[in-house]
Amino acid sequence: MSDTFVVVGGDAAGMSAASKAKRENPELDVVVFEKGEWVSYAACGMPYYVKGEVEDLEDLVAVTPEEFREERDIDLRTGHEVVGVDPGAGTVTVEGEGETFEQPYDHLLVATGATAVEPPFDGLDLDGVFTIHDMDEAGAIEDYVTERSPDTAAVVGGGYVGIEMAEALSARGADVHLYEMLPHVLQPFGDAVAEVVEEHLRAQGVHLHLDTAVSGFDGEGSVERVGFEGESRPADIAVVGVGVAPNTQLAADAGIELGETGAIATDEYGRTNYGNVYAAGDCAEARNVVTGEPDHVPLALTANRAGRAIGQTVAGDPEPVGGTAGTAIVKAFDLGAARTGVVDEQRAREAGFDPVSVSISAPTRAHYYPGGAELTVTLVADGESGRLLGGTVVGREGTKRVDTVATALAAGMTVSELQKADLAYAPPFSPVRDPILTAANVLEGKLDGE
Structure with missing residues (x-):
């Protein structure tokens, strides 16, 4: 009887691990549970879909669910959510297609990713207020822009997502106001970068509100204004991009240890405190190559590389997941x-x-x-x-x-x-x-x- 490798999460880390494990050991039973319908997609490309440079949302998918099932012989089950893990019994509890069942595993990878942070703003539930961290959100923003043709856009957060969405919404004809509570955009890049980028953003017509903390949004059903520090300005659409948080609740409930960063703690092979349970991607820590300490770096290459290494390890040829330098690049017009x-x-x-x-x-x-x-x-x-x-x-x-x-x-x-x-x-x-x-x-x- 062959071993079973269960993967929780169907994006970069999860599908890289599943594909590598199956390729290295075709006798291995590989089962992937993804609670949504999208797998193996390029989240980094979503702002360019909204901008109009990527024609179809499906263009961001690297490998379709059908290709995973038919060409790679992976038992991929979309619309199935893992709601519990029992490391002692070696099972996961799954909800999907109207039933709940137990799935045994010999090896388990937790690749649950991260979720866009939603600050305690008023009006987050208004139509026209979005975060952008998954394909459905990207599709919803594009639909809204197409249907409403917003004149004024509020972008909250001056990180990667905020900068990219400011460019995207500007290209769609909106007058963009970008709000950042810190003194500079792209704060982790340092002042030398931020000052150059800020000058260029202003030259492109983006209104920068630095050192400005947003308090929320207001409107009758749909967003009409953004509030900040006792003032407000018009906003026909708002995108909140203030960071992401690792999805660790499933792991924590199962007794899988979290690290100091708040993400799942792992060793050099991606193993957790349970020897046959691994974690990778935006939910997991990685070793910083400069400090040697655990770090949380939710980036695509980190996830892909760690997933691939874990797949090889599970297939019988141990491979370290490697460290991270947090290397990142962003386009600003x-x-x-x-x-x-x-x-x-x-x-x-x-x-x-x-x-x-x-x-x-x-x-x-x-x-x-x-x-x-x-x-x-x-x-x-x-x-x-x-x-x-x-x-x-x-x-x-x-x-x-x-x-x-x-x-x-x-x-x-x-x-x-x-x-x-x-x-x-x-x-x-x-x-x-x-x-x-x-x-x-x-x-x-x-x-x-x-």
Whole structure:
């Protein structure tokens, strides 16, 4: 009799694990329970669907449920919610299609993802007030915009989702007001990035309300106004994007331990405190490659990679899930902004480092070659060891250069080692000394006291 691998959750981590496990061990019975109808979809593409750059919502689906069932031989059951886990008995309790039943497992992966945070705002239940974290929400926003053609939009939150939705709603003809309770948008990217992005957002017609805490929404049935600090402004649609929280209740109720971040605690193989129960994706912690401490980084690559590794482990060939540098990139109209590692100096100090940083601006191409742009690069290093801790990049082109910094972090490189890296050069792509190398050279000089 073959082992049974049960997966709870049908998106990035869950379906990567299921596919890898079945591919490595075809005799393994793989059963996936997904409470919704969508699986294996690109959540990061949803703002671009609302904007109109992605024609159909289904275009965001990487692999359909039918393909998983028929081509990959995975027992995928959509519309089935796991409502309980009994690690002692090795069973999950499932509700679906009008019945409740017990499903035994030999190995279990909890990949329940995360949920958009809903602050205690008045009027969250009004028509026209949305969060955007799943496909149904994206579809509902697009339908609303198409049907109502809103003149004014309120976007609450200046993170990835807020910036992307400001662009999307602006493209759909709305006058966009973005509200952020902190002093800057993209706060985790640092001031050097935020200030460039803010200037560009204003140039694109987005009204920024920084250091402004929203209190709620008002309207007769549908949203009409957004309230903040004793004032209010018109709003025909509102999108709240203030972060996500890991879905951990199922795990916690089963005695699966949570970590300090509030997400599910795991070891280097994605195992929980129960040896045959794993967790991955937006509900689980990962090890930060810079600090070595558990971190909660709800990003697509982290989820996919961890799921794939767990699938291989379950199939009989143990594979560590790997660490995370929190590498992220966001498009803000004509700008790109990216970050990786530890760029906040206070966080670096709390982790035991002595942070030293520099910010430089350099051209993305040779000065004589047309089409280039200025790229602002910030690098942070430990003053004692010279080890690279993190970096940010912002500009009209070349922001994927952050991947060079992310690679250096994964390798534990010092600033001196990074600035000696043999990066490619040709006038259409880079000056002789790439902006990342220029920043590393300047930072090395600062570390040396020059």
